[in-house]
Amino acid sequence: xxxxxxxxxxxxxFFVIVTVxxxxxxxxxxxxxxxxxxxxxxxxxxxxxxxxxxxxxTLRLLPFGGYARMAGExxxxxxxxxxxxxxxxxEGDEVRKIYLDRLDSRKNVIRGEVQEIDLExxxxxxxxxxxxxxxxxVHPQAMLVTKGKDTQxxxxxxxxxxxxxxxxxxxxxxxxxxxxxxxxVLFALHTQMAGIPLENPxxxxxxxxxxxxxxxxxxxxxGDIVETINDIPVGTDANxxxxxIKASENKPMVWTVKRGxxxxxxxxxxxxxxxxxxxxxxxxxITYFPTRSASFGESITxxxxxxxxxxxxxxxxxxxxxxxxxxxxxxxxxxxxxxTGQIAKQGIAQLTxxxxxxxxxxxxxxxxxxxxxxxSRLAFLAVEAxxxxxxxxxxxxxxxxxxxxxxxxxxxxxxxxxxxxLIG
Numbered sequence: 239x240x241x242x243x244x245x246x247x248x249x250x251x252f253f254v255i256v257t258v259x260x261x262x263x264x265x266x267x268x269x270x271x272x273x274x275x276x277x278x279x280x281x282x283x284x285x286x287x288x289x290x291x292x293x294x295x296t297l298r299l300l301p302f303g304g305y306a307r308m309a310g311e312x313x314x315x316x317x318x319x320x321x322x323x324x325x326x327x328x329e330g331d332e333v334r335k336i337y338l339d340r341l342d343s344r345k346n347v348i349r350g351e352v353q354e355i356d357l358e359x360x361x362x363x364x365x366x367x368x369x370x371x372x373x374x375x376v377h378p379q380a381m382l383v384t385k386g387k388d389t390q391x392x393x394x395x396x397x398x399x400x401x402x403x404x405x406x407x408x409x410x411x412x413x414x415x416x417x418x419x420x421x422x423v424l425f426a427l428h429t430q431m432a433g434i435p436l437e438n439p440x441x442x443x444x445x446x447x448x449x450x451x452x453x454x455x456x457x458x459x460x461g462d463i464v465e466t467i468n469d470i471p472v473g474t475d476a477n478x479x480x481x482x483i484k485a486s487e488n489k490p491m492v493w494t495v496k497r498g499x500x501x502x503x504x505x506x507x508x509x510x511x512x513x514x515x516x517x518x519x520x521x522x523x524i525t526y527f528p529t530r531s532a533s534f535g536e537s538i539t540x541x542x543x544x545x546x547x548x549x550x551x552x553x554x555x556x557x558x559x560x561x562x563x564x565x566x567x568x569x570x571x572x573x574x575x576x577x578t579g580q581i582a583k584q585g586i587a588q589l590t591x592x593x594x595x596x597x598x599x600x601x602x603x604x605x606x607x608x609x610x611x612x613x614s615r616l617a618f619l620a621v622e623a624x625x626x627x628x629x630x631x632x633x634x635x636x637x638x639x640x641x642x643x644x645x646x647x648x649x650x651x652x653x654x655x656x657x658x659x660l661i662g
Contacts, residue, residue, distance in 0.1 A: 251589065255420065263308075271395065279296070279304040309392035320354065468482075614638065
């Protein structure tokens with residue numbers, strides 16, 4: 239049951255982070271009057287889908303992200319050319335459905351050969367019906383029906399490209415913005431759950447214990463409070479304890495630890511680890527600070543500090559990655575799920591803090607000017623604002639396609655590397 243709980247919390251965390259990001263795109267696109275065809279979480283085969291208003295909401299198999307597909311961003315999949323035979327369903331005085339196949343089986347329709355059609359500006363279609371040319375007005379939400387699928391038409395004023403630079407920029411920036419807001423809320427929520435640490439630490443506590451290392455072999459457990467080593471009090475000085483362990487390579491040490499109400503004496507023999515000097519016992523050491531409850535105001539100010547600190551750490555990580563690139567320094571979905579599972583074991587408070595970090599990271603990463611990411615699309619909009627006219631959509635689309643392909647290949651390589659590391 240514990241494993242299922244961890245898996246559920248991990249999946250839920252990623253679902254929330256991605257959904258909030260895509261909801262930002264969706265909400266501000268709808269506010270601008272853009273037709274959002276699909277709101278999808280994940281990529282690949284469809285697992286679950288339903289339609290609400292004009293948008294298809296979809297859950298897909300691969301949980302690597304999501305998208306809000308806006309009309310006009312990509313070439314429309316359904317095209318009608320002059321001379322093509324179609325069938326129209328009229329409701330009131332307007333065309334509500336245009337059928338492109340199985341025309342003989344359609345009931346209560348008007349069949350004819352297309353002489354002229356405009357589904358973007360004037361919304362009309364002229365048909366040759368038994369030698370008579372008849373013009374019909376098309377409803378702005380009319381459907382194109384082919385191969386059992388309904389596709390809503392997108393008049394020009396409902397397309398992404400018809401909106402102002404400001405409206406389009408807001409609909410793109412809103413995704414990362416929602417991640418920033420979510421990160422701030424999660425940081426504040428973590429402060430409410432974990433409390434505010436007091437200034438003075440009270441003791442040293444054992445954190446995670448590695449399997450097959452001296453601490454685990456000697457019976458040390460996570461949460462043990464270390465009081466003395468070889469009868470020398472360690473107090474709250476973690477560095478002192480680390481130096482004592484290093485100096486005792488292959489020499490037995492006697493730790494006095496407190497576990498609940500018990501006081502135990504444990505003998506540990508540190509040993510060397512490859513490429514590292516001094517003895518190691520294979521456990522993390524936590525300087526434990528007592529905490530107190532946080533007020534609402536303290537939660538807000540602490541969340542702000544966490545946002546600044548984490549942002550600096552993220553950019554420092556980008557800088558180090560550029561200066562010394564290594565595939566081993568990159569983590570894909572597999573490693574992220576692995577780390578998230580480990581953090582989930584530490585409790586909901588730690589998982590909340592980790593979710594805040596990931597949400598902030600996703601927002602910042604998406605604003606980088608890398609093709610296919612939101613930052614690249616904003617860069618194209620900035621160029622358009624300076625030039626006074628948009629860049630050729632085909633060229634922009636090609637740049638995004640190449641960028642997406644490169645990111646996808648990188649993700650495959652990183653995931654392969656993660657799997658090899660896990661097997662090793």
